[in-house]
Amino acid sequence: MSVPAIAWKKHGWASAAGEDVPTRDIIGVAYNTGRDGLLKRLDPDKFLNRGTGPTKTKYAEGLLDVSGTILRPDKKISMQLHAKPMKDHWQCFVPLGKEKDQELLLLIKDKLTQLQIVLGTTHSGFNQIRAQYKQICARVTRLKLAFETDLALGFVAIPDLGGGTAKYKYLPKTAPKYSMNNQTPGLANTTPTFNAELQALLRNNVSRYKSVVGIAIKNEVRISIRNHENPTWPMFVKWTGTNREDVAGRWEVNTYNQNAWSASGLHIRNLLG
8 A cells, every 4th residue: 555645836845864774973062864864853842941840951962953955756765765675664744834944934033133132131122022932833744955956954053142052054065064073062163154156046046945856866864853733744664675776665654652653554656756
């Protein structure tokens, strides 16, 4: 039994690697990938600080953005992925919101940055708007950067301007990367200096992501995976073929219940269109 493809004109599909990889320590920060790591990203509380509730664990658990691919409906899924799928290769499929929705979230973020400069972080109005924005971001899967080919993403240390702990972001290699040594995060020479033209292009691609996928067979995006109102998503699938060219290969849909993964009996065709 196959899951019918969602109409491409209505929604886009994105895929993120779902290999069962344990939490890794990269340049001093945890990076949690794989099926279990992506499952953790579905809990909004891990991305929110509440006055009387739990403190967000995004950085402690390594629940950072991941690399993904925007899938084209006219090409085989297995041929679009950067990692060549072999038998039992895992992927995570998610639907993407409309292009205008993606653009709106980026616009709100930009406006908040401007308001913070004007009003400061102690302004009640600013904090109220920022809290509402963070509530949305903790619950919405969204694109951060998009490119028609390989973005060559890597971790970059971002100094905290308020004198706190430095953060890490998944950015293209065009930004100076934080080297794999014992340097202290937040040094001036680790600050990313995006080329303004490139940054504008990558951001603009988010609001027209359906156009981006038509340029090359493989693309790379930076994506935040969160929970979805429809419990079908994210969809964790496993490749049944022996290699990426296997014409008999399909994507076996798996579910997670009682701390164990099991096949659902559903499959996704390797060609969406």
